[in-house]
Amino acid sequence: MATGGVTLKSLPSELPLDFLNKITKNFSKDLQLREDASESVYMGILDGGEVVVVKKLAENSPVPCEKKFANEVQNIMGLEHENIVKMVAYCREPNNKLVQINERYITAEITDTLLCHEYLPQGSLDKNLFGESSIIDWGTRFKIIKGICKGVHFLHTLPRPILHLGLKPQNILLDVNMAPKIADFGFSRIFGIDHTRKITRSVVGSVGYMAPEYLYSGEISARSDIYSLGLIIMEISTREKNSSDQKHARKYVDGVKENWTMEKIMSEYTLLEEQGLNQVQACIDIALQCVEIDQDKRPSIDYILNRLKALPKNAEVDHSR
Incomplete structure (x- = not known):
């Protein structure tokens, strides 16, 4: 996905992982807002300086990330209300990664699951x-x-x-x-x-x-x-x-x-x-x-x-x- 000239309003609802890597500087600690057992949350900075929140759901979350993803996307994507955070985009992309199982490393397909919503500065x-x-x-x-x-x-x-x-x-x-x-x-x-x-x-x-x-x-x-x-x-x-x-x-x-x-x-x-x-x-x-x-x-x-x-x-x- 080309990033030049992308604004918050022009973001497509489904985003590639490469784009989210770019706007979070490869999920830099400098842009991390918080982290807990279920997700890591980052600021994503678009080319024009606009900010979006990028939530990276943890695979070993207490609530399965597939369920959390479905809840967030299916339930609130598209909702418009002044007192509801606006969900703007999502990413669900499989990748081959090295994982450790019983002291051995194997290649497994892991799905990265991410959600993006508007940034609230306070x-x-x-x-x-x-x-x-x-x-x-x-x-x-x-x-x-x-x-x-x-x-x-x-x-x-x-x-x-x-x-x-x-x-x-x-x-x-x-x-x-x-x-x-x-x-x-x-x-x-x-x-x-x-x-x-x-x-x-x-x-x-x-x-x-x-x-x-x-x-x-x-x-x-x-x-x-x-x-x-x-x-x-x-x-x-x-x-x-x-x-x-x-x-x-x-x-x-x-x-x-x-x-x-x-x-x-x-x-x-x-x-x-x-x-x-x-x-x-x-x-x-x-x-x-x-x-x-x-x-x-x-x-x-x-x-x-x-x-x-x-x-x-x-x-x-x-x-x-």
Whole structure:
């Protein structure tokens, strides 16, 4: 593939590995954004200086890369929404490589699997909420909460609804204006519109953010995402990280329920006036409803959005942490 003059808008949906090698400088450590057990993530720089994110899926990932690739490409390629990360291209290319088996090296066909999506310069919500230099005022936090909820609403109300099943602050990316975009659909499922609940034997996700019925029984529904959403709203509103060592985060939830009274909110958000304080209180209340153990007691995404829209919009901006 010729690279001269290639722009983000002109990228074809399927890319050769040679092209991705070129724009990442052979997957240079200097361009690496992060690495974990399931993938290595790089910046890819196009000829005109535009940046794209290149995710190289690991062959020995806890979630098979074929499944993650299928989820990402089939579920979100082509989706357009201001609060969903745009998938722009992919690569799935077999290559002969030397692999070691029982102290012997043999040539085997290994398929390189890569995904490309738009680059969000502010990075993850997790980094911005809990990083060393994180200072986000309440007005921005409230905007982020509403944006995430709009993204979830879009996914859940598609003609063939999509359940994310991996919502957490690390999978929410922020653009230059601090607008949130939901990313990483590796665990996602397309949910038949005639289904309300489903049992799966493959329980994968993020410990601390998984709904208890999914974690312990493999039962998934739209309310599984609502549970995870509640924990994210809770973290954004309280500025306290869900660091519970329990898989279902009940210790963290119980602490918020007990401690975050209006008196606590006023002491933490000292510069907010009444309307802003009421916004914080309402968001914490919504979050606590979302993390009810009984999933039938959790609100729908429609209810959450309508309640957020009904809150006063002209809150005083709080510049304190």
